[in-house]
Amino acid sequence: MYFFRISLIAVLSFASSLCYAQYASNTEYNHQELFGPINWPSPGESRTASGKPSERYWQNRADYQIRATLHEGSQDTTINGEVNITYTNNSPDELEYLWLQLDQNLFKPDSRGAASTPVTGDRFDVKGFNRGGVRIASVNITYKGQTYSLNPVITDARMQLRLNKALGAKGDKIQVKIEYNFSIPLYGADRMGRKKFNQGYVYEIAQWYPRMCVYDDVEGWNTLPYMGLGEFYCDYGDFDYYITAPGDMIVVGSGDLQNAAEVLTPLQLKRLNEARNSDKTVMLITEKEVGDKSTHLGKETLTWHFKMDNSRDVAWAASKAFIWDAASVNLPSGRKAIAMSAYPKESAGNDAWGRSTEYLKNSMEIYSKKYFEYPWNSAVNVSGVALGMEYPGIIFCLSNYKNGKLWGDVTHEIGHNWFPMIVGSNERKYMWQDEGFNTFINDYAAKEFNNGEYFSATELNAQSVLQQYKSSKDPLMTPPEAIGLNDYGQYYVKTALGLKMLRNVVLGADRFDYAFNQYIKNWAMKHPTPYDFFRAMNNAAGEDLNWFWKEWFFTTWKLDQAIEGVRYDDDDSTRGALITIVNKGKMAMPVDLRITLSNGRYENIQLPVNVWQRGSVWTFKFPSKLTIKSIVIDPNGELPDADLRNNEWKAN
Known part of the structure; x- marks a missing residue:
């Protein structure tokens, strides 16, 4: 009996190996490469293996008080500022020095970003200008009751402050006071700048103060310089700022205007209060009122005071040309x-910026209901030079966009208030x-x-994404400053398609949505790494998805599923069909098939990705008593299959 059992296993194994060998030469697939061990960094003490912050999780904090003045000149407009930073070191480490970002130094003619911009330019077109860069007038440190000045060490877009005495660990605080100024670039890497309209410039002001680099539990000081494509990584804190x-x-x-009665007319105040309770857009300053003396208080200068708590950044905009409108946002908790x-007159119109607030309001309500409630009290969209850029509580969108383009720009930029403003990932390293x-x-x-109204089913079409990036040699985990300038769009659409496939093909809506929302909830106002996301999804969905993370984010592998053949058991269709499929590409995915029978009826079946765990060929029995007319793999076109010609089988 024992001898017979061993012999039977040997025969079955031999037959199976013959089946695999039959197709091995036609495939690139290697099951050991995909399903083999992974080499991820350990979560450490502050992050759990289940993808959540642990009880020992920490992150540092930076609170800012800023006073800045906009000086408008005929040739040059400058910002003069003073920032007071209270930095809290919650880490277990003493810090002998601090690092800050000087983002405006990107616009110096000799910056790294300018040096690495192609001669032909690119979207960010960082060439520098003769007054570009931030000028540091003074730096003062206050620690343990002692105040002293120091000379900063500036390297490109970063500034090191070498302390006289190390900042203590586990909650110790230090104050940093910096006086600075810079000239506003015309085109600030598509993220800020100034644009002239008939009734004046619109100034979109961002990256406008020296801000702390993040010191975290993963890499210590994060000091990658601002060079253009790579965006930002910031600590959270409270902002109290004044703009003259x-x-x-x-x-x-960004944030809440604290002194509305000091800077607005009584009529504007009345309209603003109406807007706070109106689902329809209320005009605060109409097109006819722009430029009218009665629209302003008649003072030479005004100081606008804003506050925003528990944010990672703030930005602002100023102009003589603004039409201004507003509406109420209804949040799930009942909070408003x-x-x-x-926006300027050039952007006005019901097919243009006249609907901007409607787009903004609805986007905020949709994301708050589906994912996480918007944690702040206000948001504003500004029309100007930036194609589209996001900051907590404020977004910049291109001035000439209309209809669907404007909707897409608004909903994308305010969507960033969830990623990365609420879920605070490191954009400079992991743009996806x-x-x-x-x-x-x-x-x-x-x-x-x-x-x-503006939905397009082709926006995240699998074949469109495949064709766009099929020749890319850079996987998604490539840092932004190292990816091909024609390839960074895959950070957007390849990532989104991957999540869409996980939801629709691999996990199903319920399991995906639950896991994704758990990730958002657990990492709100914190700093997740990609590995925290991978572990969070694995655990909350109850599925080992490491094969998917490996192929989709770490490689540029392609998917090619094929139908190899169909035969009937003992050549008798009433006994069922044996269907053989092959995985020819290096990627693997579950297999969706639509099997149409001779009577015209069809059945949809799904095979799990596990059928590819031992090799590239799989034969399964389909229990039918009729002959099969045709079989189609992925009938809904949800997968980026590289060769659709072998996705269909038809009976002779």
């Missing part, structure tokens, strides 16, 4: 926020973790808004 501008300008910014838009996640939720918002 010419008295005929309107200033909008306000959505606003500020904010751009891709945001693109994924934008697709959902487009379906929801106004019965899908």
Whole structure:
């Protein structure tokens, strides 16, 4: 009996190996390469193996008080500022020095970003200008009751402060006071700058103060310089800031305006209060009122005071040309926020920025209900030079966008308030973790808004994404400054398509949504790495998805599923069909098939990815008593299959 059992296993194994060998020469697939061990960094003490912050998780904190003045000149407009930073070191390490980002140094003619910009330019077009860069007037440190000045060590877009005495660990605080100024670039790497309209410049002001680099539990000081494509990684804290501008300008910014009665007319105040309770857009400054003396208080300058708590950044905008409108935002808890838009006459119109606040309000409500409630009280969209850029509570969108383009820009940029403003990932290293996640939720918002007014089923079409990036040699885990300039779009759409496939093909909506929302909840206002996301999804969905993370984020492998053949058991169709499929590409995915029978009826079946765990060929029995007319792999076109010609089988 024992001898017979061993012999039977040997025969079955031999037959199986013959089947695999039959097709081995036609495939690139290697099951050991895909399903073999992974080499991820350990989560450490502060992060759990289940992808959550542990009880020992820590992150440092930076609170800012800023006073800045906008000086408008005929040739040059400058910002003069003073920032007071209270930095809290919650880490277990003493810090002998501090690092800060000087983002405006990107615009110095000799910056790294300018040096690495192609001669032909690119979207960010960082060439520098003769007054580019931030000028540091003074740096003062206050620690343990002692105040002293020091000379900073500036390297490109970073500044090191070498302390006289090390900053203590586990909650010790230090104050840093910096006086600075810079000239506003015309085109600030598509993220800030100034643009002239008939009634004045619109100034979109961001990366406008020296800010702390992040010291975290993963890499210590994160000091990658700002060079153009790679965006930002910031600690959280409270912001209290004052903007002094010419008295005929309107200033909008991140957070809550604290002194509305000091900077607005009584009529504007009345309209603003109406807007806080109105689902329809209320005009605060109409097109006819722009430039009218009665629209302003008649003072030479005004100081606008804003506060924003538990944020990772703030930005603002100012102009004489602003039309200004607003509407109420209804949040799931019953709390109300306000959505606003500020734009010049050139952007006005019901097919353009006249609907901006409607787009902004609805996006905020959709994302708050589906994912995580918007934690702040206001958001504003500004029309200007930036194609599209996001900051907590404020976004910049291109001035000439209309209809669907404007909707797409608004919902994408405000969507960034969830990724990475709430879920605070490191954009400078892992661009896909904010751009891709945001693109994924934008697709959902487009379906929801106004019965899908602007929804396009081709936006995240698998074949479109495949064709766009099929020749890319850079995987998604490539840092932004190292990826091909024609390939960084995959951070957006390849990531989003991957999440869409996980939801629709691998896990199903319920398991995916639960896991994804758990990730958002657990990492809100914290700093997740990609590996925290991978572990969070694995654990909350109850599925080992390491094969998917490996192929989709760490490689540029292609998928090619094929139907090899169909035969009937003992040549008798009433006894069922044996269907053989082959995985020819290096990627693997579950297999969806539509099997159409001779009577015209069809059945859809799904085989799990596990059928590819031992090799590239799989034969399964389909229990039918009729002959099969045709079989199609992936009938809904949800997978980026590289060769559709072998996805269909038809009976002779």
